[in-house]
Amino acid sequence: MRVDIYCLLYYFFCLCYYKISGFIIFFMSLGGNVIMKEWYKELVVYQIWPRSFCDGNGDGIGDLEGVLSKLDYLQDLGINCIWFSPLYPSPNADFGYDIADYRDIHKEYGNLDLFKQVLDGAHQRGMKVIMDLVVNHTSDVHEWFIKSKDPSSPYHDYYFWRKGRLGGKLPPNNWLSCFEGKAWEKDEKSGEYYLHVFAKKQPDLNHDNPKVRQEVKDIMKFWLDMGVDGFREDVITFISKRKGLPNGIPLPIGCGIEHYMDGPNIHKYLGEYREVTDKYDCFTVGEAPMMTPDNALKYVDEKKKELDMMFHFQHIEADAFLIDFLQTKFKLKEMKKAFTNWQNKLNGRAWNTLYIENHDHPRIISRYGSEKYRVESGKMLANMYMLQQGTPFVYQGQELGMLNTRLDSIDDYVDCFVKNNYEVAINKLHMNKKKAFEFAVKSTRDNSRTPVQWDDSKNAGFTTGTPWFPVNKNYKQINAKAEMADPNSIYNHYKKLIKFKKENEVAKWGDYKEYYKNSDKLYVYSRSYNGKSMLVINSFSPERVPFEAPKGFDLDKGTPILCNYENNFVQQNGFKLRPYEARVYLFD
Numbered sequence: 086m087r088v089d090i091y092c093l094l095y096y097f098f099c100l101c102y103y104k105i106s107g108f109i110i111f112f113m114s115l116g117g118n119v120i121m122k123e124w125y126k127e128l129v130v131y132q133i134w135p136r137s138f139c140d141g142n143g144d145g146i147g148d149l150e151g152v153l154s155k156l157d158y159l160q161d162l163g164i165n166c167i168w169f170s171p172l173y174p175s176p177n178a179d180f181g182y183d184i185a186d187y188r189d190i191h192k193e194y195g196n197l198d199l200f201k202q203v204l205d206g207a208h209q210r211g212m213k214v215i216m217d218l219v220v221n222h223t224s225d226v227h228e229w230f231i232k233s234k235d236p237s238s239p240y241h242d243y244y245f246w247r248k249g250r251l252g253g254k255l256p257p258n259n260w261l262s263c264f265e266g267k268a269w270e271k272d273e274k275s276g277e278y279y280l281h282v283f284a285k286k287q288p289d290l291n292h293d294n295p296k297v298r299q300e301v302k303d304i305m306k307f308w309l310d311m312g313v314d315g316f317r318e319d320v321i322t323f324i325s326k327r328k329g330l331p332n333g334i335p336l337p338i339g340c341g342i343e344h345y346m347d348g349p350n351i352h353k354y355l356g357e358y359r360e361v362t363d364k365y366d367c368f369t370v371g372e373a374p375m376m377t378p379d380n381a382l383k384y385v386d387e388k389k390k391e392l393d394m395m396f397h398f399q400h401i402e403a404d405a406f407l408i409d410f411l412q413t414k415f416k417l418k419e420m421k422k423a424f425t426n427w428q429n430k431l432n433g434r435a436w437n438t439l440y441i442e443n444h445d446h447p448r449i450i451s452r453y454g455s456e457k458y459r460v461e462s463g464k465m466l467a468n469m470y471m472l473q474q475g476t477p478f479v480y481q482g483q484e485l486g487m488l489n490t491r492l493d494s495i496d497d498y499v500d501c502f503v504k505n506n507y508e509v510a511i512n513k514l515h516m517n518k519k520k521a522f523e524f525a526v527k528s529t530r531d532n533s534r535t536p537v538q539w540d541d542s543k544n545a546g547f548t549t550g551t552p553w554f555p556v557n558k559n560y561k562q563i564n565a566k567a568e569m570a571d572p573n574s575i576y577n578h579y580k581k582l583i584k585f586k587k588e589n590e591v592a593k594w595g596d597y598k599e600y601y602k603n604s605d606k607l608y609v610y611s612r613s614y615n616g617k618s619m620l621v622i623n624s625f626s627p628e629r630v631p632f633e634a635p636k637g638f639d640l641d642k643g644t645p646i647l648c649n650y651e652n653n654f655v656q657q658n659g660f661k662l663r664p665y666e667a668r669v670y671l672f673d
C-alpha cells in the first residue's frame with residue numbers, strides 16, 4: 086500500500102515537471118526559436134593538418150613536438166579547441182585519411198605519450214581537443230584488411246568483397262571512386278574485388294556488420310577515455326551502402342554515389358555511435374558532401390541529434406562547375422545563397438559550422454578574395470563568415486592570410502585527388518595538357534597543405550631540415566612573425582575577431598537577416614538578439630561600390646568595429662565602399 090502511494094506521488098511529480106517544462110519551452114518558443122546554449126556552440130576551433138603545421142625534430146615533417154611548441158601561440162590567438170586531422174599510423178596514400186591503426190600515433194608525429202602531453206597542454210590552456218574519426222574506410226595495410234583477404238577469415242565481412250561480373254572479368258558493379266578510376270580493385274589471389282569509394286588504398290568498411298560497428302564504438306571509447314573532447318567524423322554520411330550494391334546511374338563522375346550517400350541504415354548506425362558519445366561531455370561534427378540544410382536536419386536537429394554539427398560544402402563551391410577541379414569565376418550570389426539558406430533553415434533547430442578553409446580546399450583569399458588586396462580581402466572574408474550564427478573553424482595559416490602555391494609540373498604535386506582529375510581531364514574530357522595543368526594548379530588540395538609560414542628564416546621557420554613539401558615562395562613577406570608584429574595585419578584582425586565572437590552575445594546567438602540579395606558585389610547581413618543588433622557589411626569588389634545602409638539602420642548611431650580601413654566616415658544616404666571593404670556596426 087505504502088509503495089502505491091509513493092508511486093502515485095512520484096507519478097504526480099513527474100507529470101507536474103513535464104507539464105511545467107513543456108509550458109516553459111512553449112512560451113519561450115513564442116518569442117522566437119529557442120537556442121540551447123551548449124558549450125561547443127561557443128568554441129572557436131583551429132584545425133591542425135599535422136604534416137605541415139610545425140616540425141619539432143628537423144626531419145622536415147610536422148609533428149607533435151612542433152604542436153607543443155605552438156600551444157601558446159594558439160592560446161594567444163584566442164582559439165579554444167583544436168581539431169587534429171589524422172595523427173594515426175598511415176602509409177599516407179591520402180595523408181592520414183588512410184588509417185593503419187586507430188589506437189596509436191604515427192611515428193613521424195610522435196607517440197601516445199607525446200599526444201597525452203599535447204592533450205594536457207591544451208586542456209591546461211582551456212582548449213578542447215577533437216580527433217578525426219575516419220571510419221568509412223581504413224588503409225589497405227590495416228590488419229583487418231590484410232586478414233580480410235582470406236575468404237574464410239571472420240574479417241572477410243569487415244569489408245565489401247564481391248565476385249566480379251562476367252566470370253570475374255568486370256568489377257561487381259559500375260561504381261566509380263571519388264579519387265581513382267573504378268571503385269573496385271581485384272585481389273589476384275582470391276579473385277574477388279573489394280570496394281573503395283576513395284583511393285585504392287582506402288578500402289570501405291562494412292558497417293552493416295555489427296562487429297565493425299562494435300570496433301568503431303570501441304575506438305571512440307578509447308579516445309574519449311583518454312580525455313579527448315569529441316570527433317570530426319570523416320565522410321560520415323557515406324558509411325551505409327545500399328543492399329546488393331546495385332549499379333549507379335552511369336555518370337562519368339561520382340557514379341554510384343546515390344547508393345551510399347545517406348544510405349538506408351545511416352541514421353540507425355549514427356544513432357548507435359551517438360549512444361557512445363552521449364556518455365561523455367563531448368561533441369561531434371560530421372563531414373557531409375553534397376548535403377542540403379533540409380537533409381542535414383535529419384542528422385543535427387536539436388530534437389534528435391545524431392551529430393552535433395555538420396560540415397557541408399555548398400558555400401565553398403561557388404567557384405567550381407560540378408566538381409572542385411573545374412574552377413570557374415567566383416559567383417558571389419551563389420555563395421550568399423548557400424550561407425543564407427543554412428542560416429535560416431537551421432536557426433533555432435540546429436547549429437551551423439562556419440568555415441571557409443580546410444585541408445581539402447585551396448586558400449580562400451586566392452579563391453574568393455584577391456591576392457592583390459590580400460590584407461583587405463583576408464579581413465573581410467574573416468568577418469563575413471565568422472560573424473554568422475554557428476561555431477567557427479579556422480584552418481592553419483588562414484589567420485596569417487596564406488595564399489595558394491604554384492609548382493612547375495603535375496609531378497611536383499602530391500594530392501591524389503588532383504592527379505586523378507588531371508588524368509581524367511586529359512584522357513576523358515580531351516583537355517589539352519596546359520589547360521588541365523592550370524585547373525590542377527588552382528584546384529589542388531596541395532594549395533592549403535604547404536608548410537605553415539612561421540617566420541622569414543630558411544624554410545619559413547617550419548623546419549630546420551628539408552621540408553617534405555615546398556614552402557610557398559612568398560614566405561618572406563607572409564609569415565607569422567611579420568603578421569604578429571604588425572597591428573594592422575590579418576593575424577591581429579583574427580585575434581580581435583575571435584575575442585569578439587567569443588564574448589559578444591549578438592555575434593553568438595543572434596538571428597540572421599540578409600540584405601541586397603541581388604548584389605553581385607556586396608554581402609550585407611544583420612544579426613539581432615535581445616534588442617541589440619549588428620550590421621555586417623562586406624564588399625567583394627576591387628572597385629569602389631556605392632552603399633546605402635538598409636532601412637532601419639542609422640549608421641551614425643552605431644559603433645563601428647572590426648573595419649578593415651581607417652576613417653570610417655558615414656553618409657546615411659550613400660557613400661562608396663573601398664575595395665574589399667568590411668565594416669561592422671553595433672547597435673544597442
Ligand code: GLC
Nearest residue numbers: 179182219283319320372445
Ligand atoms: C574527407 C577528408 C579528405 C579525404 C577524404 C577521404 O573528405 O577531408 O581529406 O581525402 O575524406 O577520407
Ligand code: CA
Nearest residue numbers: 140142146148
Ligand atoms: Ca618532424
